[in-house]
Amino acid sequence: MPLGGVIFITLFIAAFGTxxxxxxxxxxxxxxKTSQAKFDxxxxxxxxxxxxxxxxxxxxxLTAILFILFDIEIIFMYPWASNFKSFIASGVGLYMFASMMxxxxxxxxxxxxxxxxxxxxxx
Amino acid sequence: xxxxxxxFWFLALVTVVSGLSVVLMTNPIYSAxxxxxxxxxVSALFVTLNAYFLAGVQLIVYAGAVMVLFVxxxxxxxxxxELQAFTRGRITGAIKIASVxxxxxxIVGAVTMGLKTATTLTESASAANAAVALKTNPDTTRxxxxxxxxxxIFGFEALGVLLLVIxxxxxxxxxxxxxxxxRD
Amino acid sequence: MLSMGxxxxxxxxxxxxxxxxxxxxxxxxxxxxxxxxxxxxxIQNRFGPNRVGPLGLIQLLADAVKFLTKEDFAxxxxxxxxxxxxxxxxxxxxxxAYMAIPMSVPLVTESYTFLIQGYEVNVxxxxxxxxxxxxxYTILMAGWGSGSKFSLMGALRASAQIISYELALGLAIVGxxxxxxxxxxxxxxxxxxxxxxxSAFGYTITAPWAxxxxxxxxxVGAILFFAAAFAESNRLPFDLAEGEAELVAGFHTEYGxxxxxxxxxxxxxxxxxxxxxxxxxxxxxxxxxxxxxADVQQWFADTLSVSNQVANIxxxxxxxxCYTVKFAIFLWIFIHVRWxxxxxxxxxxxxxGWKTMLPWALANTIITATVIFVTSYFIL
Numbered sequence: 001m002p003l004g005g006v007i008f009i010t011l012f013i014a015a016f017g018t019x020x021x022x023x024x025x026x027x028x029x030x031x032x033k034t035s036q037a038k039f040d041x042x043x044x045x046x047x048x049x050x051x052x053x054x055x056x057x058x059x060x061x062l063t064a065i066l067f068i069l070f071d072i073e074i075i076f077m078y079p080w081a082s083n084f085k086s087f088i089a090s091g092v093g094l095y096m097f098a099s100m101m102x103x104x105x106x107x108x109x110x111x112x113x114x115x116x117x118x119x120x121x122x123x
Numbered sequence: 124x125x126x127x128x129x130x131f132w133f134l135a136l137v138t139v140v141s142g143l144s145v146v147l148m149t150n151p152i153y154s155a156x157x158x159x160x161x162x163x164x165v166s167a168l169f170v171t172l173n174a175y176f177l178a179g180v181q182l183i184v185y186a187g188a189v190m191v192l193f194v195x196x197x198x199x200x201x202x203x204x205e206l207q208a209f210t211r212g213r214i215t216g217a218i219k220i221a222s223v224x225x226x227x228x229x230i231v232g233a234v235t236m237g238l239k240t241a242t243t244l245t246e247s248a249s250a251a252n253a254a255v256a257l258k259t260n261p262d263t264t265r266x267x268x269x270x271x272x273x274x275x276i277f278g279f280e281a282l283g284v285l286l287l288v289i290x291x292x293x294x295x296x297x298x299x300x301x302x303x304x305x306r307d
Numbered sequence: 308m309l310s311m312g313x314x315x316x317x318x319x320x321x322x323x324x325x326x327x328x329x330x331x332x333x334x335x336x337x338x339x340x341x342x343x344x345x346x347x348x349x350i351q352n353r354f355g356p357n358r359v360g361p362l363g364l365i366q367l368l369a370d371a372v373k374f375l376t377k378e379d380f381a382x383x384x385x386x387x388x389x390x391x392x393x394x395x396x397x398x399x400x401x402x403x404a405y406m407a408i409p410m411s412v413p414l415v416t417e418s419y420t421f422l423i424q425g426y427e428v429n430v431x432x433x434x435x436x437x438x439x440x441x442x443x444y445t446i447l448m449a450g451w452g453s454g455s456k457f458s459l460m461g462a463l464r465a466s467a468q469i470i471s472y473e474l475a476l477g478l479a480i481v482g483x484x485x486x487x488x489x490x491x492x493x494x495x496x497x498x499x500x501x502x503x504x505x506s507a508f509g510y511t512i513t514a515p516w517a518x519x520x521x522x523x524x525x526x527v528g529a530i531l532f533f534a535a536a537f538a539e540s541n542r543l544p545f546d547l548a549e550g551e552a553e554l555v556a557g558f559h560t561e562y563g564x565x566x567x568x569x570x571x572x573x574x575x576x577x578x579x580x581x582x583x584x585x586x587x588x589x590x591x592x593x594x595x596x597x598x599x600x601a602d603v604q605q606w607f608a609d610t611l612s613v614s615n616q617v618a619n620i621x622x623x624x625x626x627x628x629c630y631t632v633k634f635a636i637f638l639w640i641f642i643h644v645r646w647x648x649x650x651x652x653x654x655x656x657x658x659x660g661w662k663t664m665l666p667w668a669l670a671n672t673i674i675t676a677t678v679i680f681v682t683s684y685f686i687l
Binding site for chain 2: 113
Binding site: 002005006008009010012013014016017018020021023024025027028029030031032039040041056060063064067070071074075077078081082083084085086088093094097100101104107108111114115120121122 | 321322325326329374375376377378379380381382383384385391394395396398399402403406425426427428433453454455456458463467470471473474477478481484485488489490561564565566569653654657658661662665666669672673676677679680683684
């Protein structure tokens with residue numbers, strides 16, 4: 001894997017993006033403060049409130065944590081999937097098939113339970 | 124210095140600097156973003172060890188999932204009060220001193236262990252042989268699959284159950300009422 | 308192996324190649340914007356931009372000038388560092404991931420082999436998934452750095468949506484990996500080259516007139532993958548993050564001028580990755596209908612009676628054109644769907660991701676594994 005190439009182009013794009021930002025700053029100029037309202041955050045035409053106490057539904061965190069758990073389970077399927085054919089060829093296909101199917105049964109049970117317990121319900 | 128060695132030192136520098144900034148930054152958002160950068164650095168270090176699949180997993184799971192959750196949670200709380208509580212006070216001071224002690228102990232331990240391993244490895248030529256074996260046989264994913272699904276099959280299935288238990292626990296916790304952040 | 312090549316020449320070629328692919332992506336964005344505006348006008352029975360230059364093509368240049376002359380604005384309430392970092396970071400994941408997609412057969416000269424792609428990654432899919440999952444940081448950085456409620460809500464919605472659909476996306480790809488037995492994109496394309504042939508129970512079925520594309524083996528996976536890719540790139544019908552009626556413009560409410568344009572480059576970059584992967588996984592990549600790359604080169608050498616060297620160059624060009632046509636078709640589908648379907652409601656979006664697409668992707672994985680197992684394990 002050409003790690004050097006990846007790092008090189010990352011640094012190049014970062015430099016290019018920074019250059020664009022500075023170019024736009026140079027050609028467009030800094031925003032002139034003609035009024036305070038111009039520099040306030042957007043708030044549908046009324047006087048802006050400061051964001052002090054933003055409370056966010058716990059659903060978002062729940063979704064994120066469930067995503068991590070399912071993501072880990074899916075990641076485990078990758079090495080299995082990429083070697084499944086070669087394992088069949090070397091004669092341990094049944095074993096591999098059964099071991100992943102047991103894992104998938106647990107996965108499906110987990111998903112079924114999440115849906116049934118209304119953890120994924122948005123209203 | 125060969126290009127591989129240069130790459131290693133560059134990545135090590137990036138990883139260590141971003142790891143340090145996790146601790147030294149006062150703004151928790153910057154800390155979390157630095158931790159994400161550390162994960163990316165670790166993933167690149169995996170690539171230098173020919174563990175391509177693990178590098179990808181490190182990116183997908185740690186940098187792409189776990190740290191996104193961290194950043195998301197940190198951004199959506201007003202952290203001024205929490206910040207005050209964690210940076211002032213006597214107990215915090217004691218914890219700071221204790222952490223510095225543990226950290227210095229770890230560094231000293233790591234350096235002594237590292238020196239020992241380095242000498243044994245250079246004496247035998249096993250390191251060079253292992254490197255050659257890695258270069259000629261880059262298919263580490265198959266070895267990983269054999270370890271995971273044949274040798275440690277019980278641990279693998281138990282992990283599935285463990286993940287299920289975590290999912291159930293998360294849902295139960297999110298249902299519980301009360302606490303300082305309760306809505307109603 | 309870790310570095311970029313063995314000689315200075317090779318390193319220079321590889322560096323220039325990555326920069327070239329990056330600029331190809333960047334300059335494709337104005338063309339896509341023009342196509343999107345003309346296309347929407349065509350769909351909605353309007354004219355669209357048609358005044359500046361022939362067919363309005365110079366409109367893009369005018370837009371760029373307009374973007375450059377906008378004054379540089381950052382809200383006072385936000386975090387200036389993250390506010391300026393986010394658009395720069397928006398460019399990176401899309402471009403790095405796209406470079407791993409092969410666009411043509413390698414160009415072979417006497418001493419070098421030039422791959423027509425940014426770089427060859429031997430765990431291509433895992434690399435692309437890992438890098439493009441970093442795009443969530445861009446959105447969160449922009450949303451928080453703006454210091455505006457609308458931006459924060461938009462960022463929250465967008466990141467929750469992206470991570471929800473990443474599951475269906477990742478699981479749809481498992482079917483593809485099972486089918487080809489590799490993570491490598493070039494090997495996948497090789498597996499799809501040539502005429503349709505399929506072995507089951509020890510027999511082999513062939514059809515010389517049909518291509519051996521993945522879509523015939525993974526139709527459900529292809530649909531799931533494409534739908535999830537729409538959600539990943541925040542396009543309609545999944546553009547809840549920037550639902551104008553609710554959130555003004557989502558996470559880029561406070562952005563304008565060139566910074567806004569950089570977010571657009573990132574978004575179109577994700578569209579290009581999705582189209583490129585769709586072509587690579589399910590439509591044979593750069594391979595030409597029912598022909599292997601060797602066939603094509605042989606055909607050029609025979610019919611035009613040229614040397615192998617010239618035939619190789621012609622074959623590279625032909626395969627690149629083939630890839631570009633397939634790629635453009637998928638980009639057009641992205642644009643067409645945007646102007647055809649209405650936006651989802653948030654709960655419908657989450658329901659579709661978790662309760663519909665995830666179970667279907669699971670079923671697809673299980674059925675694919677079972678079919679592969681049964682057909683290759685039992686020989687009649």
